[in-house]
Every structure is written in C-alpha cells, then in structure tokens.
Amino acid sequence: MGQPILNQMVDEQHQLRHTKPMSDPLDITFAALSDPTRRAILAMLLEDDMAVTDVAEPFKMSLAAISKHLTILSRAGLISQEKRGRVKWCKLEPSALKDASVWMQGFGQFEAINLDAFETFLKSELSQ
Amino acid sequence: MGQPILNQMVDEQHQLRHTKPMSDPLDITFAALSDPTRRAILAMLLEDDMAVTDVAEPFKMSLAAISKHLTILSRAGLISQEKRGRVKWCKLEPSALKDASVWMQGFGQFEAINLDAFETFLKSELSQ
C-alpha cells in the first residue's frame, strides 16, 4: 500500500544528509520553470513547434540568451530540439511536467485533479 | 468560450516584453520548489507542524541556513510561521501550490484536445 510519493521525499531527504552532489531531476524541472521567460517560451510552444529564431522574436533579449534558455528547457526535458537543415525546431515535451505534477499532488487537498482520471479523459478525447 | 489558462500565459509573455522587474508569484513558487532541502522540509511538514530547530535537526547544514530556507518557503506562501513564546512553529500551506499546479495543467500532450472540454472536465472534478 502506501504513499510512494512520501517515500520518494524521504529518500530525497536522506540523499541530502550525505551531501550527494547528484541533483534530483525535480531540481532541474522546477528551476527551469522558475524563470518567466522560459514559461513564456513553453506557452508559445504549446501552440506550435517553432524555430529558435522565431521563439526569440517576441523577446527583447538577445538570440544567444534565448538559445541558453532553450538549452535549459531541453536539459529539463521540457522541450526537445531537432535540427533539420540549418533550422533547429523546438517542440514541447509536456510529459516531463508529469513528475513535478505528481510530486505536487502529494501536498494537496487539491488532489482535485486525479491524474488517472485525467489520463482517461485524455485518451477518450484523443480517440474521437 | 475562453481559455483563461492560455490567456494568462500570453499576459505573462507580454509582461516580459516590457521588462517589468515585477516578479510573477509563479517565479517565487517554482524557485522555492527547485531546492531539494526546501522540498524535504515541505515533506517533513506534511507530517506535522514543527519548530525551526526541529526542522533543522535532520540536516547537516547550519541552523541559520535552514532559517533562510524557511523564510524563502514562507515568502512563497508554501508555509506559514507563527511564533509562540520563543518557539516559531512552521506549518505547511499546500494551497499555495495550487496556482503552480493549475499552470502546469495547461501543458498536456493534448494540444489536440479542445480546451473547453478540458475546463469542463476540471470543473466536474472539482465539484465532487
């Protein structure tokens, strides 16, 4: 039975005690999400896959800066990048959000959104 | 009609364009969650309210460091702190996770599905 989420948390704490420099994937995920530019990029990619230059266009910062942000999102698994020709296409990878989402579910009276039911819902939607 | 989640994302992007130093609450929430020590603290508080010293006990870092982490969690609204006598009690405030959770729900693999149905689904889940 049990609460795998809780166990995971305890493990995480235990890891800390031993000063493992090994960074939890959740570190990277949440850190990636903590920047508003990166969240905006994710929102843009929700609509469509985009080239790096096109991603950068709405922002007033340099292309290199956006390129770095994309690298961070990519390392967090939140997007994937595929080079076709000289253009690198960026694609949202929403499944990476799942672990973080599941972790958060551990804290909530707002388990309002039951993930199993959620997935069932998605499947039924997609099969139409 | 209406996709409030998506609109919110667009607003966020718009804000960026104007270099507002005004930090989105989501920045603070996700940044707070990106540190493993702080996530471990949240997990501990999930079991019970605790005094600062007791929170610090399992960790090998200084009390001052833990105190700083608790301040960050507090500013993010993820915990509340109440001083009774010389002891400051820390209490989990899981509702602060809700906004972040809702934001994340916007990213399903499901650009295919229609957002109205998604919201209807969420409402029905919440009303149970």
Next chain:
DNA sequence: GTGACAATCAACCTTTCGGTTGAATATAGG
C-alpha cells in the same frame, strides 16, 4: 537576574544565473 535555549541578523565567501557582445560554424540558395 542569570544562564540556557530558540531564532535571526550581519558580514562574508563561492558558485550559479541571466544577460551581453563578438567571433565561429553550419547550411541554404543563387
């Protein structure tokens, strides 16, 4: 009051973050 305990403050250090600029590396197209 005195001493022990709870917690924060203040100053400091090192590393990471988010940004810049300018040069470098592909690749596409005429």
Next chain:
DNA sequence: CCTATATTCAACCGAAAGGTTGATTGTCAC
C-alpha cells in the same frame, strides 16, 4: 563560390543563490 541566414560558442559581467561563522535578540526557567 559567395553570401546571407540560423544557431551556438566563448569570454565576460553584475546580481542573486546557498552556504558559513559569530554576534545579537528574545524568552523561558530557576
């Protein structure tokens, strides 16, 4: 081939993060 475009690399910068230590404040307990 040559040139324009797409993207990254490299070096640098200031600011913020995460930690330390030592002093400080406040409260309880005798």
